[in-house]
Amino acid sequence: MTARHEEIADELRRAIDREEYTVGGLLPAETDLAAHYGVSRGTVRQAVASLTAEGLIGSRQGARRVVLAGRRSQSFAELRSFAQWAQTRGREASGEVVGQRYRPATQEDSVRLQLEPGTTVLHVLRVRGLDGEPVLLERTVYADWISPAVAAIEPGCPSVTQRLYETTGLVFAYGEHVIDAVAAGARDARLLGVRRTSPLLRVRRVTTTREGRPVEWSDDRYRSDAVSFSVHNSIGNNALARKTAG
Amino acid sequence: MTARHEEIADELRRAIDREEYTVGGLLPAETDLAAHYGVSRGTVRQAVASLTAEGLIGSRQGARRVVLAGRRSQSFAELRSFAQWAQTRGREASGEVVGQRYRPATQEDSVRLQLEPGTTVLHVLRVRGLDGEPVLLERTVYADWISPAVAAIEPGCPSVTQRLYETTGLVFAYGEHVIDAVAAGARDARLLGVRRTSPLLRVRRVTTTREGRPVEWSDDRYRSDAVSFSVHNSIGNNALARKTAG
């Protein structure tokens, strides 16, 4: 059962894709859309709000809404796991566990995962590839309560997120990503097949359950010749902030 | 004149900062908040929607809203210029134009700025610093219609965005940022005071007016030991996507 406002949002997205509404052009007025779809103005506003959040359209009080962008990449506004993301790109994701061991939680681990210091956590080092080529090195620390489920996964599993959903029902939800650049160390270079000191894009992230309980934190290093990040944002609606080190 | 729902959103943010609502704890029900603030439920929903968009709270149908994060950095959800951002951090922003010249728009320029190929655009190379230390190298291309206002700015102006707002009324609005890592070239290294091949965080961005008209595009290279990016996101509401090169 899909909400009516989502159906309308989808229809508008498709209309923009079809260039029925062209970039730089105007959307119909709220009252016209409401009449056209046979709903109230409030429902139309819910629909266009999601397009605005995606950066597809802009709006100013008193003037008609403007189409800002077209050619949406499928499900742009949805955070996906590496494997899911690869799939929408038509690429094949692979993964291989290179190292895995239990350790007592450091101060940093305990803060990020909201555990008692010394709790046993699981460190996993994974190389992940696109169409067989290594592009990402994941150093992940899992909280104690999820570690058994992670350790039970075979080393070559292409989608850990998917597997954890199947085995535990866990849905990964909210997270913060801190992005910077680092030089490849000797081990990074060997595992990713690049030269030492090559620039890598580093993303440190914490993943939590929908309830806000931390599940894992990870230091991900991407080959910058293979992957980049894209952040869409607008004044009054975005999720980007610069951050100083330290 | 501030909207009531924004006032309520601010009060809730402050209450979270004060730890009146603790991380992991529950927010009061919508109807309770509505009664407390003397507004309708719809207005409360507008308020909590903005906290949700900021990743501060999470919600699931049927259950009370959960506080996901506290310790907000001031105006987290607002995209700011380099100078404005530095100011909120209590750092002093500086800027120095290293090179500036007019060139005919290349194919890339004309696509990104939506101009005719061959239109004269303004290229500016700026070094920007925090507390006197260089941290960012900006290679910016300005559209022809804004170039005169940019060229009139003195080379050491700390905030180009602020100046352009004062002189032209222009408000920078929507943009897309593509983030990756590059090795410092000889010139990058000299201007930023780092070694050659040091990893730099590169952000390529297009800035437009509120109406969606492109104003400038820029290749920004940050010293990764000085600055990183932070992206907040949640399932169903985020602005992050990985992107393959090419």
Add this chain to the structure above:
DNA sequence: AAGTGGTCTAGACCACAGT
């Protein structure tokens, strides 16, 4: 002056969570 989006209300019904 007319059109349009932004805000707010009061009430209704439903789907899902927790008991």
Add this chain to the structure above:
DNA sequence: CTGTGGTCTAGACCACTTT
């Protein structure tokens, strides 16, 4: 079953843009 958030309506008034 009760509480809670998600959806939707119908109407009102205001602020801003456009003509």
